[in-house]
Amino acid sequence: MAKIYRRLNLFMAKPLDDGQMFTDLLADAPVDTYPMADTVGIDGVLCVRRSAEKRPSWGSLLDEVAGHDIPDLANRSSSAVLLLRVDGDVFAFTFGYGRHLIEQSLFVQDFGLRTALNTLDDKSLRSVDLHTLEDQPVQKKSQAARDSEVAIFGIDILRDILRAVTGVPKRGIGLKQIAGGDAMFSFGVEMEATDFPALARRIKTYYANDDYKTSFSWVDNVRKIKDDASIGTLNEQLVQAVCARNPGIMITLPEIGAWDTILGFSFTRNKDCVRPVIHSSDYLDTIPDLARLTIDGLKRDRLFVHDVDGNISEHPVYRCIYFEIVEGNKTKIIFDGKWYEVDATFIGRIAETLDLVQISTLAFPAVEVWNEEGKSKIESEGDYNTRAAAAHGYFLLDKKLVKTDRATSSIELCDLLTPAKQLVHVKHRKGGSAGLSHLFAQGGVAAEIMLGDKAFRKKARTVLRSVNPAARDLVPLSTLRSADYEIVFLILGEDSATLKQNLPFFSKVNLSKAFENLTQRGFRVSIAGAPTTPRLIT
Template sequence: MAKSYRRLNLFMAKPLEDGQTFSNLLTDAPVDTYSMADILGIDGILYVKQSAAKRPSWGSLLDEVTGHDVTDLENRSSSAVLLLRVDGDIFAFTFGYGRYLIEQSLFVQDFGLRTALNTLDDKSLRSVDLHTLEDQPVQKKSQAARDSEVSIFGIDILRDVLRAVTGVPKRGVSLMQISGGDALFSFGVEMDATDFPAIARQIKGYYINDEYKTSFAWVDNVRKVKDAVSIDALNAQLVHAVSTRNPELMVTLPEIGSWDKILGFSFTRNKDVVRPVINSADYIATISDLTRITIEGLKRDRLFVHDVDGNITEHPVYRCIYFEIVNGDKTKIIFDGRWYEVDGTFISRIVKTLDLIQISTLTFPAVEVWDEGGKSKIESEGDYNTRAATAHGYFLLDKKLVKTDRTTSPIELCDLLTPAKQLVHVKHRKGGSAGLSHLFAQGGVAAEIMLGDKAFRKKTRMVLRGVSPTASDLVPLDTFKSTDYEIVFLILGEGSATLKQNLPFFSKVNLSKAYENLTQRGFRVSIAGAPTTPRLTP
């Protein structure tokens, strides 16, 4: 047979349990089964999804626009998977949408990425996909115009998890244009039909070596939790978080989506209710008895992704959950159905930086709490800022916005400004890590713009003059010195003594980053807490 260039996608299955066959590796989608040609001598089966033509969802809109039925609007997606047994291992070559025919939890989860890192030239990368371990999951894809070194992609090796990479193979690797991410390894090769077993055997050899540690050792800074006992214990805590409606639990797409084509999302037991955004509360609302939720249930339940062409893809909810668990100096995070442990070096660096941040010497009132109509209430940030300004003679700048061409919208200089040039930024602790990270980012952005933008300082002086005739002098127009200012992050709902150690993990990360950035520019930085106190009734 003549060899020709092919682009192939390959997965490697975990060992089958006793009595299981190839079909146990598939989802429940209806398939047609084809045996292998006897002449090839291949131990395998081809599965092809039974599919019917569908009219795209936007067809009815075109009917309405034209006033009659528009014909020849049909979509048909093709899906196939070739399962082979080679030297006792089982491999899946997928074609079209074939990756959605296999139950991916039954395949080796780091097969694609590790194989790619073992075979790629680290100086000839084309693109990287990253998941940044932040208070909110951020997925990023960076693509270079030409073959580039890994340093070009701006990877933060202490926070970024490498999820996929594409590039040119290193010398001696007989493949072309390699991509790998999680369980999927994709590559180009000159081949014919008889070569499938040899290709699978060759790539298994690439997977099992450790050559990646020469150039990509940093990928182990965030490690996967592999011990079954540890995973079971973490899963038990995850089930508890779902059953108690923990607000820190998020449901998100486990891979970068084509948002220009996504119509919306739905969940098992409510598949026809399509919403434009993913909300964990929508999923939890579909569960009638939260006391009976299990990990198996999270794996069975699906997040459905509806696109504008009428196609529906799905992901196990377990794979879509993002949640962090902090236990002492250990931080575990689940994302894309896998648990990660943050490297101790990273945590040690954060702790050392936090130790440098002083507790503010300013005086702040406690935050008032009370019961109203049988519900617990807590003082709003706006009311608190007004009361603190009045009680201590601070200038109230909450919601006093200043326009600047360096941000997409006007910003606050701070919430409270003291006569001693202390800029106080205020946020509730109850808002969780996302709100606190916004607080630290807000303080950093405002200080940097004030330092480097004379036009911003001019507008700020006008705003300050409207607050008090003497306040504008606190921000000079031409002789601004960062060393004259202190940035104070005030967190409502907890006292200063326990504040730093009780911050959510990624809030600690962002506070340490803000501290390093601001102090490098000459600003002083401190933090303060305001505990709660019962409101006195008149």
């Protein structure tokens, strides 16, 4: 029989337990099973589900437009999966909507992506799907008009997780138009029915090698964990850590907050006990029986955010937890309700970069805290900046916006500017990781625009003159030397001595990125903390 071009999807199962059958790999869906024909030489089973014919939901609208029932408006979706054993491994070829028939958690989660990367020509990519690690994670898909190199897609190897990729295979692979994402590998090939075992065997060899490390080694830095079984195990470890009051448990605000409007935080079972900073103990102390805590309890309980106008927003505590689990040479991290696996080598590189970030020698006052009408209070970022500027002779640029056509909105040059050309960017630590990555990005953007945009410098000089005539010439109109400037990231509510090691991992990543980008442009970069102190009552 002549070979026919087919488009196929392939999954590889995790090893079966003793006594497990092919059909144990299926999700809970009714299927008809068929044995293999003797002529094809396949050790496997075919599972088919045919959905009932359904009239589309928009059919009645068209009936009304036409004035009578329109015949032959029907949807029918077909699903099938061929499960076969080859050399002790079990594979699944899916057809139609067949991928929904298998229990995804029972299949090797990186089989599709890794196989695609091992077989792709890195200069002939068509599209990439990325998940960017931010305080508000972003998913994006980039598609090129023609075969392109990986550099064309603007991937940030410190923050982007590659989720899927499509392109042209390398010479000698013998497949066409391949794609891979998570557990599924898709490809085109000329074949006949007897070729299924040989195809599975051949594609497993592509998965098993390390060719991807030549052009795509960065994909091992961080990967999102998706299979339910692994997530379930990690969630169990998380609950155990919470019950043991592990000091590594942090509860943070999972999104960027308007810090000057936030009054404080509280939790389920003590909603009215508003505190100006988030302490894990404020939540743990309210749980009536820690020993009986479950993951559902963490998802059900809430962190409440109270603002100065009396409004309250809320987030599941599970989404607010930051915690790291070290297993061998891998570190597992929960962040924004999602689990990630981080390579130890990558963590080491980030640590090496952070070691280069100096602690600022500038003087900053401590952040004031006090009690008022039975409630804990902490000094707002705006009030702190005003006090720090007055105490040390810094120029106050907080909320002094400069227009630019290089950003989507006007930006602050910095919060505080010293006569020695140190640009200080300030953010509270009180909400956890939520605003820190934004702080580092904000400082980097402002410095880069100041360096490269003469029109921005002209407008900045006008703003500086309005603050203090002596400040104007700290930003020259022409010939700005980046080496004359120091970018200082000041975090309120944390001592300088412990600041770097106490940053959440993804904030460390973004600080490392900002440091490398700014120092490559010639700026000096440092970081500083301002601990809390009781306000003196006069």
